[in-house]
Amino acid sequence: MGISPSCKIGLTLGGLVTLASLEISSPLTSHMPWMSTEQVGDGTYKSRGSAWAEWYWAHLTQPEMEALRLMIPGASAVIFISTPVNIYRAYTDFNCVAIWPEDEKRSIFKLRFEKLVLA
Numbered sequence: 001m002g003i004s005p006s007c008k009i010g011l012t013l014g015g016l017v018t019l020a021s022l023e024i025s026s027p028l029t030s031h032m033p034w035m036s037t038e039q040v041g042d043g044t045y046k047s048r049g050s051a052w053a054e055w056y057w058a059h060l061t062q063p064e065m066e067a068l069r070l071m072i073p074g075a076s077a078v079i080f081i082s083t084p085v086n087i088y089r090a091y092t093d094f095n096c097v098a099i100w101p102e103d104e105k106r107s108i109f110k111l112r113f114e115k116l117v118l119a
Contacts, residue, residue, distance in 0.1 A: 007027060
């Protein structure tokens with residue numbers, strides 16, 4: 001975990017590049033260390049599933065969307081990302097499955113990253 005100036009994306013860990021270097025604007029981000037919680041018999045809660053993250057943009061230009069498409073050419077792709085994991089904006093590198101949105105609008109565009117594994 002470390003402090004980074006922005007989110008990064010790449011096909012390999014060594015190939016991580018900033019979104020700015022791809023001329024993609026910075027997204028809003030969210031991260032959860034598990035998929036869901038479930039109440040168990042003693043009244044406590046247990047986390048279930050793997051970590052996930054999302055990147056949101058209020059609007060993407062066509063060139064920005066095309067740059068992201070190079071990393072995620074289909075419905076999903078196994079890639080690497082660096083994303084903030086807490087309120088202090090500490091960034092962590094992950095290997096993950098990137099999921100392209102079914103509704104490919106350039107406004108309110110959301111990329112989801114599932115099965116995050118520390119890289």
